[in-house]
Amino acid sequence: MQIYKVGGAVRDRLLGRPVTDIDWVVVGATTEEMLAKGFRPVGADFPVFLHPKSGEEYALARTERKSGRGYGGFTFHASPEVTLEEDLIRRDLTINAMAEDDQQNLTDPYHxxxxxxxxxxxxxxxxxxxxxxxxxxxxxxxxxxxxxxxxxxxxxxxxxxxxxxxxxxxxxxxxxxxxxxxxxxxxxxxxxxxxxxxxxxxxxxxxxxxxxxxxxxxxxxxxxxxxxxxxxxxxxxxxxxxxxxxxxxxxxxxxxxxxxxxxxxxxxxxxxxxxxxxxxxxxxxxxxxxxxxxxxxxxxxxxxxxxxxxxxxxxxxxxxxxxxxxxxxxxxxxxxxxxxxxxxxxxxxxxxxxxxxxxxxxxxxxxxxxRSVAVQPLLEKGFKGPELGEAIKRERLKALKAYKDAASV
CATH class of the missing domain: 1.10.3090 (cca-adding enzyme, domain 2)
Known part of the structure; x- marks a missing residue:
């Protein structure tokens, strides 16, 4: 089992930008081995697991092929035989298709x-x-x-x-x-x-x-x-x-x-x-x-x-x-x-x-x-229901007229 940091974390480190999310890819492992190490599976579609302590995502190296329309129209194949290069080639951009081992040795097959x-x-x-x-x-x-x-x-x-x-x-x-x-x-x-x-x-x-x-x-x-x-x-x-x-x-x-x-x-x-x-x-x-x-x-x-x-x-x-x-x-x-x-x-x-x-x-x-128009004095005057609403509106209109006059002086 070999574990690599991949994608945005590698890209942003090389750019000198802050690294926030870290994605990991695991080469040479099976689902059973991941579960035995305490990793928790995420969803049913992808061979992705959460680290038992850090909670970061670890995905088994996988290949994919088009099987339908749209974003979800893919069939995935994950096995210990899938290489790091095969996993990286399915990514979108070359700057997102680089990987690093724990010694920061770069794997960059697509330049x-x-x-x-x-x-x-x-x-x-x-x-x-x-x-x-x-x-x-x-x-x-x-x-x-x-x-x-x-x-x-x-x-x-x-x-x-x-x-x-x-x-x-x-x-x-x-x-x-x-x-x-x-x-x-x-x-x-x-x-x-x-x-x-x-x-x-x-x-x-x-x-x-x-x-x-x-x-x-x-x-x-x-x-x-x-x-x-x-x-x-x-x-x-x-x-x-x-x-x-x-x-x-x-x-x-x-x-x-x-x-x-x-x-x-x-x-x-x-x-x-x-x-x-x-x-x-x-x-x-x-x-x-x-x-x-x-x-x-x-x-x-x-x-x-x-x-x-x-x-x-x-x-x-x-x-x-x-x-x-x-x-x-x-x-x-x-x-x-x-x-x-x-x-x-x-x-x-x-x-x-x-x-x-x-x-x-x-x-x-x-x-x-x-907003400064107080409702309490109107209640005390006996206004209620629709009449109260009209009274509030009149007072607000009066307040806005005074505001406009003051602002235009």
Whole structure:
């Protein structure tokens, strides 16, 4: 039995990056031997075990062959005869197909170290094209390592394009796709993830609503970058630079989908794009079974982001409606995330990335003013039921009017 550290742990050590997760591969062992040593099996599909003390994953060396569609369409063969090289060749990228023994001796049969130095994301073998999930994974790695100068090798991009055109991407489950998308959006340069998907034709298959934004012009006075798709990438880039959470990044990606529905004869204006985009945002949310908080914020940002930009001009009644829509009294964090998404949208414009966004503090102040209305005095006056609701609304409107008057002095 020989045990090797494999994949990301080896790659990141060689890159000088912090190593978080460690995967191990075991060559020359059987399931029975692993169980006898106290390892606990994980699931029924793969010969993977948890270490009795560390809890880290140890997998028996295995080979695989394509037996069906999609990410799960593989038959695995694990036995003591499978070599380390045979196990490594089934991996996605050369930089993930290296192994180390306990003395840090490197096994690198597919030149991963050379590709690390060349800053290339290159597939290990033609079998890469058998697994559609790898299109998303490579785009995610491109987003992670773009800051180090990594790009996708042209021949790998060609295979990704082949996969995108084959219909295999449609066989991916919502859960697997979302897991990759969510991880990619939280990388340092999530806009690169979208760019790479677009370059290989996968964006058109997975998120046609986002793909449709490229080539759609906006008024240059408000959007010096003009192209709506380019703007969306810039907004996502700003969200990453400002360390926004996943909910905000997802909302940033989907906020302008309605502009893809504007008839060409109406370009570059996009009247009522906020409302038109809601059905598209809903469709994307449902396609990937995005978590509820991501779904809700994306829809609210899609509908109200222009309200955010025009906050200082809004009538107190419109401001109150906005606050009610977000339920700022019970869910203040969601409104804070809305403000963040609006600010990222404003900053995601060419040459305006550093411009201040006074709307943010104004909206926060409005929420504070509305929340400061006390209910107890109204109860003491005898209001109850629907009448109490109307009385609270009147007081909040009064508070917002006073807030707006004070702010405009």
């Amino acid at each position: 991963g170290q050379r590709d690390l130095e060349a800053r290339l994301l290159r597939h290990v073998s033609p079998a890469f094209a058998e697994d559609p999930l790898r299109v998303l994974r490579v785009a995610r790695f491109a987003a992670r390592y773009a800051g180090l100068g990594f790009t996708v090798a042209p021949e790998t991009l060609a295979l990704m394009r082949q996969l995108s055109e084959s219909g295999e991407l449609e066989a991916l489950t919502a859960e697997r796709s979302w897991k990759e998308i969510a991880r990619a959006l939280m990388e340092d340069q999530p806009q690169v993830f979208i760019q790479v998907l677009r370059e290989c034709g996968a964006l058109k298959v997975l998120m046609p609503e986002v793909d449709a934004l490229f080539g759609v012009p906006q008024p240059e006075a408000h959007h010096p970058e003009i192209d709506t798709g380019v703007h969306t990438l810039s907004v996502l880039e700003q969200a990453a630079q400002h360390k926004q959470p996943l909910t905000v990044r997802w909302a940033c990606l989907l906020h302008d989908l309605g502009k893809g529905l504007t008839p060409e004869e109406e370009w570059p204006r996009h009247i009522a794009h906020e409302h038109k985009g809601l059905k598209l945002i809903k469709a994307v949310n449902e396609r990937f079974k995005a978590p509820k908080d991501c779904q809700e914020l994306a829809l609210l940002v899609g509908e109200y982001h222009t309200h955010g930009h025009r906050a200082l001009e809004l009538k107190p009644s419109t401001l109150l409606e906005l606050l009610q829509s977000f339920d700022v009294y019970r869910r203040p964090q969601r409104f804070e995330e809305f403000i963040a998404a609006c600010e990222m949208d404003a900053r995601g414009r060419k040459g305006l990335e550093q411009r201040s966004y006074p709307q943010a503090d104004y909206l926060r102040g409005a929420a504070t003013a509305a």
